[in-house]
Amino acid sequence: MQPLFLQGPSIxxxxxxxxxxxxxxxxxxxxWRALETVRGSIESYIVYPLRYTINLPSQFFxxxxxxxxxxxxxxxxxxxxxxxxxxxxxxxxxxxxxxxENARLRKMLSARPKLGELVLVAEILSIDLDxxxxxxxxxxGASKDLYxxxxxxxxxxxxxxxxxxxxxxxxxxxxxxxxxxxxxxVNRSGLRSTxxxxxxxxxxxLRYIPHNADLEIGDQIYxxxxxxxxxxxxxxxxIVSIERxxxxxxxxxxxxxxxxxxxxxxxxxxxxxxxxxxxxxxxxIEQASQKEGDNGNN
Amino acid sequence: MVTTKCFRIVVPTLTVALMLHMWPxxxxxxxxxPEWMTLVLLYWALAMPEQVGVTIAWFAGLLIDVTQGAxxxxxxxxxxxxxxxxxxEYQRIRVFSLAQQALVVFLLLIIKQVLTxxxxxxxxxxxxxSLYFLPSLVGAMIWPWLFLLLRDLxxxxxxxxxx
Numbered sequence: 001m002q003p004l005f006l007q008g009p010s011i012x013x014x015x016x017x018x019x020x021x022x023x024x025x026x027x028x029x030x031x032w033r034a035l036e037t038v039r040g041s042i043e044s045y046i047v048y049p050l051r052y053t054i055n056l057p058s059q060f061f062x063x064x065x066x067x068x069x070x071x072x073x074x075x076x077x078x079x080x081x082x083x084x085x086x087x088x089x090x091x092x093x094x095x096x097x098x099x100x101e102n103a104r105l106r107k108m109l110s111a112r113p114k115l116g117e118l119v120l121v122a123e124i125l126s127i128d129l130d131x132x133x134x135x136x137x138x139x140x141g142a143s144k145d146l147y148x149x150x151x152x153x154x155x156x157x158x159x160x161x162x163x164x165x166x167x168x169x170x171x172x173x174x175x176x177x178x179x180x181x182x183x184x185x186v187n188r189s190g191l192r193s194t195x196x197x198x199x200x201x202x203x204x205x206l207r208y209i210p211h212n213a214d215l216e217i218g219d220q221i222y223x224x225x226x227x228x229x230x231x232x233x234x235x236x237x238x239i240v241s242i243e244r245x246x247x248x249x250x251x252x253x254x255x256x257x258x259x260x261x262x263x264x265x266x267x268x269x270x271x272x273x274x275x276x277x278x279x280x281x282x283x284x285i286e287q288a289s290q291k292e293g294d295n296g297n298n
Numbered sequence: 299m300v301t302t303k304c305f306r307i308v309v310p311t312l313t314v315a316l317m318l319h320m321w322p323x324x325x326x327x328x329x330x331x332p333e334w335m336t337l338v339l340l341y342w343a344l345a346m347p348e349q350v351g352v353t354i355a356w357f358a359g360l361l362i363d364v365t366q367g368a369x370x371x372x373x374x375x376x377x378x379x380x381x382x383x384x385x386x387e388y389q390r391i392r393v394f395s396l397a398q399q400a401l402v403v404f405l406l407l408i409i410k411q412v413l414t415x416x417x418x419x420x421x422x423x424x425x426x427x428s429l430y431f432l433p434s435l436v437g438a439m440i441w442p443w444l445f446l447l448l449r450d451l452x453x454x455x456x457x458x459x460x461x
Contacts, residue, residue: 014351015352019379021371029369030369030421039370050316050320128320129366130367133425171367199426
């Protein structure tokens with residue numbers, strides 16, 4: 001038997017309903033971040049397999065590259081790495097003395113000791129996203145206890161933070177995205193500011209800096225740790241230009257990021273100040289601080 | 299029955315289109331990447347308006363939003379609206395020559411990009427506009443070839459010579 005209405009609700013009605021739903025979804029996603037789980041499950045079950053497939057060729061090439069590179073080359077690389085390791089070891093020796101001294105001083109001030117930062121290496125998948133946004137896809141996700149807002153760094157400096165989580169992959173926003181801002185401090189003078197992304201991966205902008213601020217070209221800027229999202233004292237960038245236009249109330253300060261935002265392939269995820277309730281219980285924190293105190297005594 | 303038979307070809311082509319969205323391109327080509335998903339969806343809406351309508355367009359848009367890290371619903375709303383236009387006008391668009399169709403597709407792509415841009419602007423991160431509409435231009439230029447390719451595929455799968 002032929003059903004009476006072949007089409008169901010009319011196309012116009014369906015369109016209007018879908019547009020209204022879209023608007024509701026956009027508001028819920030942008031204003032309240034209410035749909036991260038929906039996004040996460042679409043990401044994990046539909047998009048991730050496709051991303052994995054797309055990444056396969058580049059993985060294959062890097063694998064063949066490794067297996068076909070000559071003995072000589074590998075030896076050479078090995079030698080270089082040894083040398084680097086030696087240098088790093090030497091500076092670490094100095095650092096460990098400083099760290100102990102720091103722990104002792106903190107104890108004298110009876111300040112709560114710093115928790116050690118936990119890190120995990122993740123790889124950036126070779127996948128393109130919207131070219132108007134500065135984002136990357138990482139190959140680690142919620143299954144490795146990542147969280148939204150987690151800082152990522154590379155060997156040279158801060159890169160950005162995790163914004164969306166899937167089960168096995170995650171999206172990170174780089175510090176150069178126009179919607180990103182990071183609280184920073186100038187190493188030399190202690191001046192605090194905020195570094196905004198510009199959409200160009202080579203430029204950051206420091207805003208709201210008065211004309212008479214103590215700032216010079218070449219100054220290093222570090223994370224200040226204010227806001228609690230990024231751990232303090234990681235390098236962010238270097239000041240490359242300062243302009244003090246006469247009519248404006250603030251100086252225009254441009255910095256260049258230290259992290260190789262468009263070149264790094266491996267990044268470190270940092271567990272800094274983790275959402276305590278989820279990851280660590282108060283007892284564990286006590287234990288950790290006691291342990292650190294003991295280390296300081298030795 | 300007819301519907302399942304059709305989806306055997308619609309879903310794989312949309313999947314390939316979604317993968318092309320994420321396919322790594324050299325940096326200078328990135329800004330020219332056409333919106334594959336939109337183009338393929340426009341073709342199916344034109345060829346099989348009874349099966350591929352606004353609901354599928356909405357879900358396809360949601361997938362683009364997730365892959366691009368955009369606000370959920372941002373691409374979906376644009377896709378729904380242009381597929382709606384196709385649903386109203388498909389009989390007229392079908393009889394156009396390929397060049398005329400490419401022009402219509404160009405207009406539809408622009409409409410979609412403007413809608414997406416509005417949402418981006420409202421959220422407060424409007425991008426640099428100098429290259430923003432390049433994907434629509436490239437999309438319109440490849441439309442004739444995409445059209446012929448998808449028509450061949452559809453004929454092979456559905457054995458019908460309609461349109």
